[in-house]
Amino acid sequence: MKKALLFLSSALVLGLLAGCGSNNAAGNGSTEPANTAPATAESGTNSNSSTASTEQGQFKDGVYYAIGEADPDSGWQSYVTLTVSGGKITAAKWNALSEKAPVDKVTYSKEGKYGMKAGGASSEWHEQAEKVEQFLLEKQDPKAAALNDEGKTDAISGVSIHVSDFFNLADQALAAGPVEPGIYKDGTYHTEGDEFDPHSGWKETADVVVAAGKIIKVNFSGVNDKGEDKKQNSIDGKYGMKAGGASSEWHEQAVKAEAYLVENQDPASLTFNEEGKTDAISGVSISLKSYFDLVAKALEQAK
Template identity: 45%
Template sequence: MKKITLVLLVFSVLLFSCSKEEKPAAETKAVAEMPSYKDGVYFAQEDEFSGSGWKYNVTLEVKDGKIVKAVWNGANINAGKDKVSVSKDGEYGMVEKGGASAPWFEQAAAAEVYLLKTQDPASVNYVDEDGHTDSFSGASIHVIEFFSLAEEALAAGPVGYGPYKDGVYHAEQPAFDHGYKYFADITVISGYIVAINLDALAEDGGTNKAQRSMDGEYGMVENGGASAPWFEQAAAIENNFLATQDINMPDAVSGATIGLDPFYELVNEALANARK
């Protein structure tokens, strides 16, 4: 009887010892499976502005293979302040007007924290087609834009920060000419031009040139035989700036037959002191 008891005791000790030794191996395996990325700065943004007027972008910093910083932001189609700044300044009104539990910038921060914790943008679970999630608390907004852009940025590889200092830049002509005075508004996030608004003030104090063109009051096509209305041609120039990030005037821009000089002069003036 004593022998049987002794054997059982030895077996129990060995079993307990083995289970203790297996745990670190499992933990090591879990650590080994944690995603690892090339060190550097990653950046991605949506291709177009949404119907709300915003276009999201994501900036990631990776150090020693891990994401150590994640920033979710947005640029407005009319340029001006970025979405985080608008929200922090109380100008986005999600709480005051929409009844949200927290302002946009705080909800965006919750998504950023989750990514830093998991290190994997594909780990988030969506509960509907709009991209809401139950993977973490603190965000009732749809977060699919953030995690999709994070995946896109990581897949593309590090690109570094852009050449400009973050901020909002403005330049306008000193005087009216033929009833209009051109201006340029530019938004820079993570060093990149993410939004640009090229337009002209009307000397008579009415709506701007782009709006008049959209309303059919600036008959370039009807009266002048132009291939496209003024606002579409101005938009083509804006898109060229966003796509190329080049402020040097080209020989031509696809979709624009209007003069390029005033726009490129204003953009260069606005960004004259923006270089890092």
């Protein structure tokens, strides 16, 4: 009898121990999700970091600028200015310069002088350029548009112009990094004299183009009461400075003075004699003070 009771007690003890072991196993099983929770949380953190990185963008904040070569056929020289804020491209401007135009291409187009609609296009150049700029702002990638052999794309509705210059220059600008912007506000600024000169008959004009805060083009000219352009008049050989003994024509000397301003960025950097002339620019004998004063007046609008 005692042996039977002892055997029964042992069996009960073993059963209790087995039950405790089973409860511990269940407890270990219940902690497994807790062990995987940090991994889940870590995955969530990585996802949030990736989202934050995307939201912050991929570019360094600042102003970006690139200018290309003049097109051998049209003569236009494209340039692109980009602004990056919060790592994203927030502004994109596409424009161009030409020796044959006194102002930038956008202004020239807005004035109706580029004439795309007159040539059968659905919209003017500057209107199509705006759509191209907007495409880059949306895509944030200058390589997002597929280009054909002509440098055109079907990716942007209503755009038939060559766009390769814009996307290539935008890519170059971003690859080069931000530039140190100048002190002026981007745009094209025009000023002219108050009246026609009683002796020459010309009223002087000056146009200044600013991009990335710096002067990138200056055009000196004038207009008479017949509506003739002074620089074109000189180009056509009608102004006659060389015939009067000068070493070069008026427009050739004006170009040198314009280049001086682009290089030095300051119309107040020169001193002039009583005739309004200067010895600081080689090969220039024309009177320039009034033109530099006009540039200073134009740049007042750019501050």
